Structure formats: C-alpha cells, structure tokens
Amino acid sequence: MSSPVYFASVRARGDAESKIMKVRRLFDAAGFADCIQPHDFVALKIHFGERGGDAYINPVFARQVVDRVHALGGLPFLTDTRTLYKGSRANAIDHMTVAYEHGFSFATVNAPIHIADGLAGRRGSNVVIDRKHFKAVSIAAGIADANAMIAMSHFNGHDVAGFGGAIKNIAMGCATQAGKQQQHAVKTMVREENCEACGRCIPVCPTGALSRGADGKAQIDKEHCIGCFDCMNVCHTHGVDIDWEADVTPFMERLAEYAFGAVKGKEGKVGFMNFLINITPDCDCVPWSDAPIVPDIGIVASKDPVAIDAASFDLVNRQMGLSGSLLETNLAPGEDKFRGMRCLTDGCHQLRYAEEIGLGTQQYELIEI
Ligand code: SF4
Ligand code: SF4
Numbered sequence: 579m580s581s582p583v584y585f586a587s588v589r590a591r592g593d594a595e596s597k598i599m600k601v602r603r604l605f606d607a608a609g610f611a612d613c614i615q616p617h618d619f620v621a622l623k624i625h626f627g628e629r630g631g632d633a634y635i636n637p638v639f640a641r642q643v644v645d646r647v648h649a650l651g652g653l654p655f656l657t658d659t660r661t662l663y664k665g666s667r668a669n670a671i672d673h674m675t676v677a678y679e680h681g682f683s684f685a686t687v688n689a690p691i692h693i694a695d696g697l698a699g700r701r702g703s704n705v706v707i708d709r710k711h712f713k714a715v716s717i718a719a720g721i722a723d724a725n726a727m728i729a730m731s732h733f734n735g736h737d738v739a740g741f742g743g744a745i746k747n748i749a750m751g752c753a754t755q756a757g758k759q760q761q762h763a764v765k766t767m768v769r770e771e772n773c774e775a776c777g778r779c780i781p782v783c784p785t786g787a788l789s790r791g792a793d794g795k796a797q798i799d800k801e802h803c804i805g806c807f808d809c810m811n812v813c814h815t816h817g818v819d820i821d822w823e824a825d826v827t828p829f830m831e832r833l834a835e836y837a838f839g840a841v842k843g844k845e846g847k848v849g850f851m852n853f854l855i856n857i858t859p860d861c862d863c864v865p866w867s868d869a870p871i872v873p874d875i876g877i878v879a880s881k882d883p884v885a886i887d888a889a890s891f892d893l894v895n896r897q898m899g900l901s902g903s904l905l906e907t908n909l910a911p912g913e914d915k916f917r918g919m920r921c922l923t924d925g926c927h928q929l930r931y932a933e934e935i936g937l938g939t940q941q942y943e944l945i946e947i
Contacts, residue, residue: 580941581882583889584608587946588855588874600877600947601642601851607947608879610728610849616651618725618847621694623751624656625732626677629666630865633856635732637681643728643851644689652726655692656682658751659718660699661863662758663806664784670697694720699755705839709935711832715839716757726847729883733852733890735859735871737810738764738820739830740916740925742861743890744850744883745932749833752840761832762805764825766818768796773817779809788818811864822922830925834932837883841937851879852890859904859919871905871915872897884938888929891916
C-alpha cells in the first residue's frame with residue numbers, strides 16, 4: 579500500500595500561489611489537523627542552521643505551521659537538540675542565540691523555542707523499541723513529552739548518509755547527546771596515501787582526537803573519536819575517511835531506529851514537511867551553505883517519513899543538476915545526484931531499512947496541490 583505525499587512546486591504567480599500560502603495548504607491537504615487536539619504540546623522539529631550557513635528553512639515558513647497549530651488549539655514550540663560537535667549550537671543557550679540570529683524570533687515565528695534535551699543535552703527519555711541495533715533509544719525529553727510533532731526538514735545531501743530529510747531530522751535531531759553518540763559510533767581513520775598534511779582537520783576536532791604525526795600527516799586517537807565527521811567535512815583529499823563497507827550501512831540503520839523511537843507513542847500525531855529549496859550538498863550542520871546542486875523544486879508533506887523521503891529523493895533526481903556546484907557527475911535528469919557527489923554513499927538504505935522496521939513505506943502517491 580502506498581502513502582500519499584502532497585507536493586507544491588516553488589512556482590508562484592499571485593498571492594494564492596505564494597510559497598507561504600502553499601505551506602498552509604499543504605498542512606491542510608496532508609491532514610495534519612487530525613494530528614493535533616486542543617492543548618496538545620506540539621513540537622515543531624526544525625533545524626535552525628549552524629552559524630555561517632544560510633540555507634536553513636525560512637522562519638516565515640515555520641510561522642505558517644505555528645499559526646495552523648494555534649488555530650487548532652495546540653501549544654506549538656520550535657525545537658531542536660544540541661549538537662555532538664563543537665559548533666555554534668553545542669548547548670541550549672548558544673543554540674537559541676543562533677536561532678534568534680537566523681530570524682526565529684517570537685515576532686517572526688509566533689512561538690517559543692525550547693531546546694528539547696536541556697541545557698547540556700542530557701535530558702532525555704529512554705524509549706523502548708526492541709530493534710536490531712537498539713532495545714531502547716534516548717529521545718530528548720521535550721520531544722518525548724510532546725503530544726504531537728510536525729517535523730520540518732530541509733532536504734539536502736549528507737557526507738555519509740547520502741541525503742538527509744525527515745528520517746535524519748527526527749533521528750539525529752530528536753536524540754540526546756548520548757543518543758547521537760550511539761547513532762554515530764563510527765570511527766574515522768587516516769588514509770596516509772591521501773593525506774597532504776595540510777592540518778586543516780586538526781582544529782575542527784571537538785575532542786582533540788586529531789593531531790599531526792612525525793611526518794606532519796594527521797593521526798587519530800581512536801579512543802577519543804566520537805564519529806562526528808567534522809574532519810571529513812573539511813578534508814578535500816579523503817585523507818580522513820571511514821570504512822565505507824563496514825560502517826555506513828549500520829550507521830543508516832541506527833538512524834532509522836532512532837527515527838522509529840522519536841515517533842513511537844505518537845501514532846497518528848506526527849506530520850512531516852520536506853523543503854526542497856536550496857538543496858545544498860551538505861546538511862545544515864556545516865557552518866557554510868554551498869551552491870545548490872539542483873534548482874529549487876518545492877515543498878512536500880506527508881504523515882509517512884519514509885514515503886516523504888522517497889518522494890523527495892526522486893524529485894531531486896528528476897532534475898537537471900546545476901553545473902558549477904559540487905555535483906560533477908550524474909547531472910542528467912534521472913541520475914542519482916547524491917551518488918554524483920559522493921559515489922560511495924547509498925542513502926536509499928535508510929529508506930529500505932526504515933521500511934523493514936515498520937516506520938513507513940517507500941511506495942508513495944505524489945499528489946500535486
Ligand atoms: S587528513 Fe585531510 S585535512 Fe587532515 S591534514 Fe590530511 S589532508 Fe589535511
Ligand atoms: S577525529 Fe574526526 S570524526 Fe573523530 S571526533 Fe575528531 S573530528 Fe570527529
């Protein structure tokens with residue numbers, strides 16, 4: 579059986595067709611009103627963007643969802659969790675500061691911000707899921723305690739997962755710090771033949787696991803590596819890398835299991851919106867926003883996180899790739915843009931495994947509004 583995924587293109591001529599109105603219409607078309615009862619705490623899970631990036635979801639779009647939730651009598655709050663890496667959102671205070679800098683003020687979004695895992699990322703609830711990798715997962719208290727959730731996800735590329743959408747947003751984004759560590763659990767390694775001893779990776783490591791060896795090349799203290807992938811993001815030569823054969827498949831499975839835990843207990847109370855706008859090569863955790871790899875496409879909404887990511891993946895791949903971006907191969911319509919950037923990734927494994935564990939279905943019916 580397929581799940582409906584509602585789609586609105588970015589084309590806009592006249593007020594009724596503005597993207598802002600389309601967010602509202604998508605909320606209604608996808609039946610999100612059924613998810614929310616009066617007095618429900620409604621978590622609007624969003625990524626506020628790392629300082630330095632600018633491709634995160636426009637707060638004006640978040641405002642439309644907030645207003646819809648208010649109209650239904652719900653109590654909306656915008657939420658995310660602290661990061662594992664040492665960036666601009668590594669504790670709740672810094673995180674809220676960046677959110678305000680990026681325009682997520684009360685005046686704009688009409689709702690408070692609540693960092694769901696507390697000041698230091700430790701406030702969580704164990705949610706029993708009884709799956710292959712985890713018996714229980716550590717979900718941020720503010721997400722676990724919410725009655726309903728609308729996950730607004732910026733669909734983009736990811737250096738290890740291939741792409742990130744609804745599944746990744748609720749998996750990594752709803753986990754406590756301990757939960758993020760459980761999901762990453764991948765150690766990077768130095769590929770000496772590729773390392774050019776530039777030293778760029780060393781200062782970005784949040785745990786001091788990286789240093790220079792006698793030959794000037796990077797070396798990793800594996801005991802202290804938390805698998806945040808920050809070093810991979812700054813290395814242009816694959817001098818630091820992961821074991822793609824052994825590590826990537828379980829990483830994506832752990833993501834899917836955490837996504838499963840984030841929505842467990844909220845059956846019928848969760849909606850998903852993916853924004854296929856500013857489709858950058860990297861997730862919004864990096865402190866920059868590289869040029870988009872395909873033109874802006876639109877916004878999709880569904881109650882099924884697997885179906886919405888499957889549809890988003892297909893919509894991106896149908897586009898002609900943008901030359902001058904990180905995408906240098908697979909530019910033709912129909913070709914896999916994410917593998918075009920990172921040939922070793924297979925983002926679809928998150929979809930396959932998420933379907934296998936009962937999070938949703940990859941079969942979707944795309945309904946344009
Ligand atoms: S691993 Fe990459 S970033 Fe680090 S020193 Fe070597 S070439 Fe530079
Ligand atoms: S070595 Fe790389 S992946 Fe490991 S903690 Fe440091 S920056 Fe993160």
